[in-house]
Amino acid sequence: MNDFLNSTSTVPEFVGASKAGDTIGLVIPSVDQALLDKLHVNKQYKTLGIISDRTGAGPQIMAMDEGVKATNMDTIDVEWPRDTKGGGGHGSLIIVGGDDPADARQAVQVALDNIHRTMGDVYNSPAGHLELQFTARASNCARVGLGAVEGKAFGLICGCPSGIGLVMADKALKTAGVEPIAFSTPSHGTSFSNEGSLTITGDSGAVRQAVMAGREIGLKLLGELASSEPKNDFPSYIK
Amino acid sequence: MNDFLNSTSTVPEFVGASKAGDTIGLVIPSVDQALLDKLHVNKQYKTLGIISDRTGAGPQIMAMDEGVKATNMDTIDVEWPRDTKGGGGHGSLIIVGGDDPADARQAVQVALDNIHRTMGDVYNSPAGHLELQFTARASNCARVGLGAVEGKAFGLICGCPSGIGLVMADKALKTAGVEPIAFSTPSHGTSFSNEGSLTITGDSGAVRQAVMAGREIGLKLLGELASSEPKNDFPSYIK
Amino acid sequence: MNDFLNSTSTVPEFVGASKAGDTIGLVIPSVDQALLDKLHVNKQYKTLGIISDRTGAGPQIMAMDEGVKATNMDTIDVEWPRDTKGGGGHGSLIIVGGDDPADARQAVQVALDNIHRTMGDVYNSPAGHLELQFTARASNCARVGLGAVEGKAFGLICGCPSGIGLVMADKALKTAGVEPIAFSTPSHGTSFSNEGSLTITGDSGAVRQAVMAGREIGLKLLGELASSEPKNDFPSYIK
Numbered sequence: 001m002n003d004f005l006n007s008t009s010t011v012p013e014f015v016g017a018s019k020a021g022d023t024i025g026l027v028i029p030s031v032d033q034a035l036l037d038k039l040h041v042n043k044q045y046k047t048l049g050i051i052s053d054r055t056g057a058g059p060q061i062m063a064m065d066e067g068v069k070a071t072n073m074d075t076i077d078v079e080w081p082r083d084t085k086g087g088g089g090h091g092s093l094i095i096v097g098g099d100d101p102a103d104a105r106q107a108v109q110v111a112l113d114n115i116h117r118t119m120g121d122v123y124n125s126p127a128g129h130l131e132l133q134f135t136a137r138a139s140n141c142a143r144v145g146l147g148a149v150e151g152k153a154f155g156l157i158c159g160c161p162s163g164i165g166l167v168m169a170d171k172a173l174k175t176a177g178v179e180p181i182a183f184s185t186p187s188h189g190t191s192f193s194n195e196g197s198l199t200i201t202g203d204s205g206a207v208r209q210a211v212m213a214g215r216e217i218g219l220k221l222l223g224e225l226a227s228s229e230p231k232n233d234f235p236s237y238i239k
Numbered sequence: 240m241n242d243f244l245n246s247t248s249t250v251p252e253f254v255g256a257s258k259a260g261d262t263i264g265l266v267i268p269s270v271d272q273a274l275l276d277k278l279h280v281n282k283q284y285k286t287l288g289i290i291s292d293r294t295g296a297g298p299q300i301m302a303m304d305e306g307v308k309a310t311n312m313d314t315i316d317v318e319w320p321r322d323t324k325g326g327g328g329h330g331s332l333i334i335v336g337g338d339d340p341a342d343a344r345q346a347v348q349v350a351l352d353n354i355h356r357t358m359g360d361v362y363n364s365p366a367g368h369l370e371l372q373f374t375a376r377a378s379n380c381a382r383v384g385l386g387a388v389e390g391k392a393f394g395l396i397c398g399c400p401s402g403i404g405l406v407m408a409d410k411a412l413k414t415a416g417v418e419p420i421a422f423s424t425p426s427h428g429t430s431f432s433n434e435g436s437l438t439i440t441g442d443s444g445a446v447r448q449a450v451m452a453g454r455e456i457g458l459k460l461l462g463e464l465a466s467s468e469p470k471n472d473f474p475s476y477i478k
Numbered sequence: 479m480n481d482f483l484n485s486t487s488t489v490p491e492f493v494g495a496s497k498a499g500d501t502i503g504l505v506i507p508s509v510d511q512a513l514l515d516k517l518h519v520n521k522q523y524k525t526l527g528i529i530s531d532r533t534g535a536g537p538q539i540m541a542m543d544e545g546v547k548a549t550n551m552d553t554i555d556v557e558w559p560r561d562t563k564g565g566g567g568h569g570s571l572i573i574v575g576g577d578d579p580a581d582a583r584q585a586v587q588v589a590l591d592n593i594h595r596t597m598g599d600v601y602n603s604p605a606g607h608l609e610l611q612f613t614a615r616a617s618n619c620a621r622v623g624l625g626a627v628e629g630k631a632f633g634l635i636c637g638c639p640s641g642i643g644l645v646m647a648d649k650a651l652k653t654a655g656v657e658p659i660a661f662s663t664p665s666h667g668t669s670f671s672n673e674g675s676l677t678i679t680g681d682s683g684a685v686r687q688a689v690m691a692g693r694e695i696g697l698k699l700l701g702e703l704a705s706s707e708p709k710n711d712f713p714s715y716i717k
Contacts, residue, residue, distance in 0.1 A: 052641025163291025
């Protein structure tokens with residue numbers, strides 16, 4: 001189960017990496033000011049922690065949300081490359097800023113430690129994928145990256161191809177008294193990914209139920225399209 | 240020849256699916272109002288018909304154009320994910336709206352029934368692809384999705400990588416008295432796909448000739464690049 | 479070592495092609511005016527030379543930079559499809575304009591002749607890639623495509639996934655007295671590619687040193703993520 005890569009690196013900027021999503025964790029203790037001026041960050045800090053990956057944005061954002069909860073780091077940029085190595089979704093670039101390199105390293109390490117968990121409700125098939133996320137209390141990475149309300153429950157219901165995500169979203173909103181934050185589609189709110197993604201907030205139990213309702217119909221629809229059961233690589237955490 | 244997937248689904252929203260492009264057809268009989276408010280549709284309807292796929296936008300749009308001709312459904316959204324599972328083109332999300340769930344289901348079914356035909360002039364090779372479309376009379380899905388003039392002949396001439404599409408477009412416009420609607424390139428009018436795509440209108444015979452002229456040089460150029468003949472998976476319908 | 483494809487084409491528009499990046503070179507001696515009106519070019523010419531490919535933008539732009547130096551052609555459009563056939567970077571569409579078809583053909587041929595060289599510092603691995611470029615004197619293709627200052631030294635330092643490019647950029651800027659032109663990330667200055675890319679200008683020796691410093695740390699970091707040494711397909715030219 002341990003897919004973490006060798007971390008006996010001699011490069012001080014390297015924190016760790018995981019085969020899950022081809023995710024790398026990095027730290028820049030004191031960033032060059034000329035580079036900082038060229039970055040599109042919402043606040044300037046000299047010390048940066050970085051999570052960057054090929055496959056997955058939601059899992060890495062929710063993993064870093066634990067990283068910022070555990071430290072004093074601020075999320076200052078979340079970007080969404082259209083990647084997934086031929087799949088229909090996103091990779092991510094997440095930058096957190098602060099004043100203490102040890103704190104940055106700790107935030108990145110906590111994020112890496114959470115990747116397997118937050119990948120638990122990503123379901124893959126040759127025809128597409130589903131992603132579900134849930135937290136009872138969102139922090140600043142979920143806010144910057146996904147529009148979550150800090151301190152409140154947050155859920156993500158996502159399906160690829162995007163039409164499946166649309167039906168999942170409809171089912172989720174009909175199930176429980178939750179409030180939609182946004183619904184993203186290929187041309188609106190994504191980087192042209194082939195996903196329909198609903199984000200929701202509200203009472204913690206209701207958000208969880210809505211996420212599970214979306215998952216249930218998503219698994220059936222993607223199963224119909226793929227002629228095979230969509231599979232998660234890590235154990236589901238939403239139950 | 241039958242690549243349609245199992246449709247004994249117990250999910251009422253599921254209409255059907257095809258391996259061609261990983262295309263799924265769905266219906267939402269009465270969409271949640273909070274979700275409808277978050278969608279980017281040009282007109283609000285409670286009943287939605289959906290075609291969503293990983294590979295192909297033109298074929299699915301032209302297939303749904305037959306769907307809307309056969310019913311009272313309106314095309315209210317066409318979106319272009321940058322997909323094709325590692326290829327250089329688009330998938331699609333097509334939403335039609337109306338008042339009658341049976342009508343929505345019928346439109347989606349007609350679209351699915353037409354996918355093999357409209358895939359007939361998609362030519363693939365390891366280096367890229369070509370797509371040609373033609374209709375003697377465009378309806379509202381071709382208008383919303385591709386800028387066609389309703390009731391008039393319409394043609395699409397597309398090549399990947401995009402430079403091939405540029406030469407195809409030049410040849411098509413020189414062949415016959417047709418009127419260009421638009422020429423799309425990676426940074427203009429596409430979702431960063433690697434395609435050059437010309438859309439044309441005019442006299443039906445002239446449009447067909449122009450499409451065929453574009454196809455002829457496209458096949459030669461893509462053949463040079465690929466070192467092998469580009470192949471269509473279904474019989475050509477433009478002749 | 480010769481991967482150039484058959485050029486005994488009977489299509490007059492075909493100049494040549496290379497398996498490196500699936501790159502095709504084309505010429506339109508006298509473009510249709512209606513098509514020219516639809517193109518997004520910075521200056522109108524009747525004669526067009528075209529380089530179009532699936533994998534690589536920097537290598538093709540730097541190769542065409544030699545093409546325009548060797549001729550009287552002007553770079554009138556550079557576009558960045560989000561391609562690379564499932565990889566995390568770009569393809570390209572490069573259009574040069576002029577008045578003499580023989581000159582256009584010559585520019586395209588020189589570009590094709592330089593592709594192997596400018597691919598020399600592209601390093602691939604299953605997890606991502608690096609790209610480095612350097613010229614002591616940039617011309618109009620590097621200016622239009624990459625923001626280079628004409629007549630001055632120019633360097634490109636790029637890593638995928640993008641976080642690796644960010645650390646490479648930081649290292650490059652700390653190494654030598656160079657001036658940053660831009661830093662591009664998935665949501666800023668790219669077509670949603672998964673790259674962090676720094677462009678620099680300055681004294682020729684300093685630019686070269688900065689590019690090599692970025693390369694050194696990039697190779698280490700990508701090696702950590704990929705569990706294997708990133709490899710270039712052609713000999714490195716920056717030393």
